Amino acid sequence: METYKYEKIRNVVLLGHGGSGKTTLVEAIAYTTGITNRQGKVEEGNTISDYDKEENKRLFSISTTVVPIIWEDTKINLLDTPGYFDFVGEVEEALLACDAAIIVVSAKSGVEIGTMKAWDYCEKYKLPRMFFVTDMDDDNASFRAVVERLDELYGKKIAPFHSPIRENEKFVGFVNVVKMAGRRFTKLSDYVDCEIPEYSMEYVNKYRESLLDAVAESSEELMEKYFEGEEFTPQEISTALRSSVIDCSIVPVLMGSGLYAQGTRMILEAIEKYFPSPNKGVLTGVNTKTDENFAADYDANKPMTAYVFKTIADPFIGKFSLIKICSGVLKSDSVIYNADKDTEEKLSRLYVLRGKEQIEVKELYAGDIGAIGKLSNTVTGDTLSTKATPIVYARPKLSVPYAYQRFRTKNKGDDDKVSQALQKLMEEDLTLRVVNDKENRQTLLYGIGEQQLDVVVSKMLQRYKVDIEIMKPRVPYRETIRKKVRVQGKYKKQSGGHGQYGDVHIEFEPSGDMDLPYVFEENVFGGVVPKNFFPAVEKGIAESVLKGPLAGYPVVGLKATLVDGSYHPVDSSEMAFKMATIQAFKQGIMEATPILLEPIVTLKVLVPDKFTGDIMGDLNRRRGRVLGMNPLHNGKQEIVADIPLSETFGYATDLRSMTGGIGEYSYEFARYEQAPSDVQQKVIEESEKYANSEEVG
Structure with missing residues (x-):
């Protein structure tokens, strides 16, 4: 593949x-561009983008794929992203590498939640964008309905560049609204000029008028010309549209049929004509040697820097670090420096990936996207540069995973293999996390949603031949007491020679501080328990609070005061006093009205106004307490509620179901509260079953 400089590069994400x-x-x-000689289909599992076995099995994209296209003399790097919300991390990584976006809308399904989320991403990352309305070949397609809905949502920014031409209810061509010319398809995207049908003139004129309004608003000079009734020249329209698309004040709407490759030429022309080259963007890093800012700005004349925006760790195609060159020129024989890890590596090969195909190249210029194989210490978010000019760019802030499940290895001997496989999957997907919860003897797998976790289990088996099962996790409950008691614990054992003797009288009461497991004090007189045994008594308390007698959960908020006891000058020992304390603890806690505490989290839910009633009703069903609502500027509400952690399991799926996928949530631990009696009883029963199953296991 040839080398392209930034003026002839377009990096475009498909959302x-x-x-x-x-x-x-x-x-x-x-x-259309001749890369393939047969158009693949998702249903047949033979597309360039979806090459992973999981994608072929499920018939949807799971990972972002780079597909470079050469159109005339321009290189267009298309990044095909997943549309399902569980794989949002893949989308966010792609957004960081791109300079513009195409939002794909089905003409039969219309504007969906994913369409609106795609718009929000473009707003967040300030990306120029255009809509491509596909499925125009479908009998139920309605371009007009899509445009009207987009107008309703985004107002004057929406500028249809096309209007459909239909004959006998079939999609046969389109009107180019910019040039006011009819186009009839001949083969694929090829077309011949044709008359604009009379029936379509109403909407063509409407679209044309809004287009000219947008052109007029792009400069005072054109506005003046517009008011004076003068016609704009084609060059004025083209220049004004390009600048307006780049500054996001105009969003073109194009159309076609992906299935029949109609409209693909038009979209390629629009990408080349209206989307910016990488050097239009501003990019600043920090020189770690001088602590000065480094303005990369995709300038090929500056020292080489590159940003790793994605990692592929596939056992079949190998490990690749996908990079965007931020400045300078990266050559295949370069020595690169990773300032994040303080390591240097010599490149042997440099690639451009097209799906799973690896195309070797000698160099890549600033603004281009490529891949490096087998970098041992480099991960997503790292910066590559030269040791002479060590640069670091800001690391990505991806969505935080809140959905989680407990998992265990089906075959006990596979623990190491499972750990290595998960490590590789987490290199690929930064929204996956593994947490070892020692307290509850469980390992937790975190992700954005349950579908993502299901894919992880499937990939583990298919890629790495290790089998794990996921299940509902144990909640980190706590135990405490509600009243004051005094108990005696006596440990007495006689066995040839020295015996064992320890005797303690301890008062147990609530300490009032749930952040501390226990507070220990001694209040004995007359040396009934020698001072040298006090540490042993405290050790008995410290060991006992790790596992409460009610349901086996840690005890908190306990005050233990040693008030009396006795000892034997020969048989007493530290071990005897520790055992006596443990006995006193078990008896005392059960007499002091033990209760179970459940973790409470503060949950924040972001939804459009119309869903607030459903959300609050659902939170009440989950034993939540709504604390308030904060109206946001974009017609959304932030609902804040306290809710038991146990009630958050499955919330990602339920929220998605209630809001069609547009709702977002986050939570953080707030405190512990007494669990209702029915919840306590259920947890105690489950704990007994769990303890029995662990003993059997």
């Missing part, structure tokens, strides 16, 4: 709702 046709559109573009 949209799951199933809207992004992968099919990429396949159509690849076929």
